[in-house]
Amino acid sequence: MNAPAQYSASDIQILEGLEAVRRRPSMYIGDTGSRGLHHLVYEVVDNSIDEAMAGYCTHIEITLHADDSVTVVDNGRGIPVDPHPATGRPAAEVVLTKLHAGGKFDKKAYQVSGGLHGVGISVVNALSDRLVLTICRDGKLWRQRYEKGDPVTDLVDEETTERRGTTIRFKPDGTIFSETTFSWDVLASRMRELAFLNPNLAITLRDERNEGKEKVFNYAGGIGSFVEYLNRGKTTLFQPPVVVEGEKDGVVVAVSLQYNDTYQERVFAYANLIHTVEGGTHVSGFRTALTRAVNEMARRQKIFKDKDPNLGGDDLKEGLTAVISVKLPEPQFEGQTKTKLGNGEIKGIVDSFLYEGLLAFMEERPEILRPIVDNAVRALQAREAAKKARELVRRKSAMTGLDLPGKLADCSSRKPEECEVYIVEGNSAGGSAKQGRDRHFQAILPLRGKILNVEKARLDKALSNNEIRTIIQALGCGIGDDFDVTKLRYHRVLIMTDADVDGAHIRTLLLTFFYRFMPDIVEKGHLYVAQPPLFRVQAGKDVSYCYSEKELKELTNGFGPNRKYGVQRYKGLGEMNPQQLWETTMDPARRVLKRVEVEDAVSADEYFTILMGDKVEPRRDFIEAHAQEVRNLDI
Numbered sequence: 130m131n132a133p134a135q136y137s138a139s140d141i142q143i144l145e146g147l148e149a150v151r152r153r154p155s156m157y158i159g160d161t162g163s164r165g166l167h168h169l170v171y172e173v174v175d176n177s178i179d180e181a182m183a184g185y186c187t188h189i190e191i192t193l194h195a196d197d198s199v200t201v202v203d204n205g206r207g208i209p210v211d212p213h214p215a216t217g218r219p220a221a222e223v224v225l226t227k228l229h230a231g232g233k234f235d236k237k238a239y240q241v242s243g244g245l246h247g248v249g250i251s252v253v254n255a256l257s258d259r260l261v262l263t264i265c266r267d268g269k270l271w272r273q274r275y276e277k278g279d280p281v282t283d284l285v286d287e288e289t290t291e292r293r294g295t296t297i298r299f300k301p302d303g304t305i306f307s308e309t310t311f312s313w314d315v316l317a318s319r320m321r322e323l324a325f326l327n328p329n330l331a332i333t334l335r336d337e338r339n340e341g342k343e344k345v346f347n348y349a350g351g352i353g354s355f356v357e358y359l360n361r362g363k364t365t366l367f368q369p370p371v372v373v374e375g376e377k378d379g380v381v382v383a384v385s386l387q388y389n390d391t392y393q394e395r396v397f398a399y400a401n402l403i404h405t406v407e408g409g410t411h412v413s414g415f416r417t418a419l420t421r422a423v424n425e426m427a428r429r430q431k432i433f434k435d436k437d438p439n440l441g442g443d444d445l446k447e448g449l450t451a452v453i454s455v456k457l458p459e460p461q462f463e464g465q466t467k468t469k470l471g472n473g474e475i476k477g478i479v480d481s482f483l484y485e486g487l488l489a490f491m492e493e494r495p496e497i498l499r500p501i502v503d504n505a506v507r508a509l510q511a512r513e514a515a516k517k518a519r520e521l522v523r524r525k526s527a528m529t530g531l532d533l534p535g536k537l538a539d540c541s542s543r544k545p546e547e548c549e550v551y552i553v554e555g556n557s558a559g560g561s562a563k564q565g566r567d568r569h570f571q572a573i574l575p576l577r578g579k580i581l582n583v584e585k586a587r588l589d590k591a592l593s594n595n596e597i598r599t600i601i602q603a604l605g606c607g608i609g610d611d612f613d614v615t616k617l618r619y620h621r622v623l624i625m626t627d628a629d630v631d632g633a634h635i636r637t638l639l640l641t642f643f644y645r646f647m648p649d650i651v652e653k654g655h656l657y658v659a660q661p662p663l664f665r666v667q668a669g670k671d672v673s674y675c676y677s678e679k680e681l682k683e684l685t686n687g688f689g690p691n692r693k694y695g696v697q698r699y700k701g702l703g704e705m706n707p708q709q710l711w712e713t714t715m716d717p718a719r720r721v722l723k724r725v726e727v728e729d730a731v732s733a734d735e736y737f738t739i740l741m742g743d744k745v746e747p748r749r750d751f752i753e754a755h756a757q758e759v760r761n762l763d764i
């Protein structure tokens with residue numbers, strides 16, 4: 130399509146006020162699905178958390194209402210109501226209607242804050258069908274109402290009150306969001322996390338949609354309690370967790386760590402309460418300090434002989450659970466997503482502070498050092514074994530002259546960005562998939578049986594499993610120390626299993642493998658789960674496919690009383706001929722895919738531990754708690 134020949138000043142649009150947010154909401158909250166919806170609550174709660182970090186708020190209440198609106202109440206100072214010098218309008222109105230308006234750009238109102246961009250509450254207002262602001266401040270109660278970001282009343286002094294704080298009730302705009310129903314579990318997970326990181330704060334979550342369901346999150350033990358929570362259901366090497374906290378050079382540092390007998394490392398890092406999932410300088414400082422302190426104390430306590438080499442940082446990762454929290458005046462995050470802390474000075478501050486703290490802690494509790502060192506030595510031996518196993522895999526590939534496993538039916542394209550590989554359960558389904566695929570960009574990798582449960586295995590043992598080695602060879606990006614996601618041969622990795630109990634188990638085993646050993650494939654958005662249909666419905670010559678009981682019911686209810694139809698329930702992919710498999714599950718124009726994403730790393734880690742770990746009790750409790758949510762149970 131050709132652009133108009135004339136292009137003048139009249140073609141330049143200026144989006145006034147919050148109109149830019151309503152036009153391009155994803156620029157401000159990520160997306161307009163479930164993640165963006167819940168982000169609205171976080172933005173409001175973050176303002177209350179900033180009041181808590183400043184020492185003025187001790188309680189936050191979040192209430193989910195039946196009409197899909199949410200109320201957030203705090204007992205902080207209340208947003209200022211006096212006229213803003215630049216606009217003459219009340220400061221609270223400016224905060225709710227102007228982007229980049231807030232009290233966080235200098236150090237007068239907030240020394241420490243997570244919300245640095247001043248867009249949070251104004252974005253919530255812009256994307257809400259309606260919002261009511263109530264402020265209790267200086268003995269008066271003020272209220273103002275908004276619709277789609279615009280004030281529809283003035284900020285009015287309605288009555289006197291002894292209360293203090295801010296209340297915001299908002300209802301997301303259903304014309305912007307694809308869904309407007311908030312999840313209790315998603316919000317509860319984030320509120321629990323915030324409560325652990327703020328031991329002087331109580332957060333109440335209430336759900337009026339579910340008979341007034343209520344939970345209070347309040348953990349006086351702070352991050353030490355957080356680590357104990359993360360290690361629930363695991364056998365720890367010592368009790369209680371190590372906790373080192375204090376202040377150095379204007380930076381508040383809090384670190385807690387504990388080892389367990391699993392093979393995974395779990396480090397959760399926060400900067401001004403923001404979960405920095407990609408780590409950063411505070412995590413680098415933590416690793417350096419831990420390695421230095423353990424080696425130093427191991428020599429002081431004569432666990433190491435003079436000729437023994439030091440442990441490396443990688444040796445101390447296995448079984449480590451740690452929470453790192455830093456609060457600093459001017460954090461530098463990489464990008465608006467705030468997933469990595471970049472302040473260079475923080476590495477040295479955390480390193481020196483934590484090193485001294487760990488030495489003092491281990492002086493007081495010398496019994497914790499031996500299990501840490503023994504565990505690290507075993508991890509070192511296992512890493513050496515894994516290295517030999519990886520080299521063996523490479524040698525076998527070199528001997529055959531190929532890097533690809535024989536059972537892989539590869540695609541003809543060599544452009545990773547347009548290629549995809551289906552990891553398929555069994556040879557029968559694999560055969561149908563090979564015949565039905567588009568050979569140009571779709572590869573098929575059939576697996577024989579179930580892969581090893583890697584939740585209970587080190588990398589060296591995992592590499593002894595034929596099916597896991599086959600996956601590693603096919604993907605081409607290595608594993609462990611050799612892993613490099615940029616070498617991934619297919620930018621879409623699709624798990625395709627039968628819609629029965631065995632298929633669900635194989636799918637869970639594969640998800641566990643990718644989450645534990647190739648997490649970047651998940652985090653970079655390369656992993657998908659294919660959704661084969663559950664039913665084939667034929668009415669005369671018309672054939673339809675349904676992916677759920679609900680879809681089947683809606684389809685058949687639409688048939689007239691005299692129309693005859695037959696329903697086939699698919700138990701496995703092998704029951705479909707190649708053409709059916711292509712039409713329903715492999716054709717990009719018609720298939721249903723679910724991209725695997727980790728919205729909450731703490732909950733994801735907990736679920737894998739519960740479902741795939743050694744302890745039976747937590748698994749039974751989980752099944753009992755979620756039994757009513759099961760759909761399409763195959764019995």
